[in-house]
Amino acid sequence: MCATATAFAAPPATPFDAQAVLEQQKTIRADIDAGKGAYGKLNPATRQEVRERQDKLSKLLENRRYEDLSQAEQDQARVDMAWIEYAGKTDDDRLVCERVRTVGSNRVERICKTVAQRREEKKSNKDNADRALQNRNLSPCGPEGCS
Structure with missing residues (x-):
C-alpha cells in the first residue's frame, strides 16, 4: 500500500x-x-x-x-x-482544442490553436472564398459554350 x-x-x-x-x-x-x-x-x-x-x-x-x-x-x-x-x-493567447475527423478516414485528430490563430485562419479562408467567387466566369453560357 x-x-x-x-x-x-x-x-x-x-x-x-x-x-x-x-x-x-x-x-x-x-x-x-x-x-x-x-x-x-x-x-x-x-x-x-x-x-x-x-x-x-x-x-x-x-x-x-x-x-x-x-x-x-x-x-x-x-x-x-x-x-x-x-x-x-489575453483571450488571443488562450489555447482551444477540438477533435477533428480526417477526411476519408475514421481517425480523429486533436488540433489545438490559439484564439488568434483560429481567427486569422477563418479570415484567410473567407478571403480565399471571396477571391474565388470574384474570379469565377460569370458568362450565362454553360460549360459546352453558348448556342
Whole structure:
C-alpha cells in the first residue's frame, strides 16, 4: 500500500533561477507602468493585484537562491509567478482544442490553436472564398459554350 502511494506522489518541482524571475518581474512592471504590452492593458484592479504579488515575490526572492527557500516558500513563489503570468494572457493567447475527423478516414485528430490563430485562419479562408467567387466566369453560357 505504501509503495503505491509513493508512485502517485507529485513529481518534484523544477528549480527556477530566482534572479531571472526578479528580472522578468522588472520587465513586467515596466510594461505596466508604461501602459504597453499585455500587462499595460490590464484593468486597474488586476494591475494592482499584479503589483502586490510582484512586491511579495520580490521580498521573498531578493538576494536568495532557489535552494535557500523552504518548500512552502517555493510553492508560494510558483503560485505568484503563475498568477502573474496568467494575468498577462489575453483571450488571443488562450489555447482551444477540438477533435477533428480526417477526411476519408475514421481517425480523429486533436488540433489545438490559439484564439488568434483560429481567427486569422477563418479570415484567410473567407478571403480565399471571396477571391474565388470574384474570379469565377460569370458568362450565362454553360460549360459546352453558348448556342
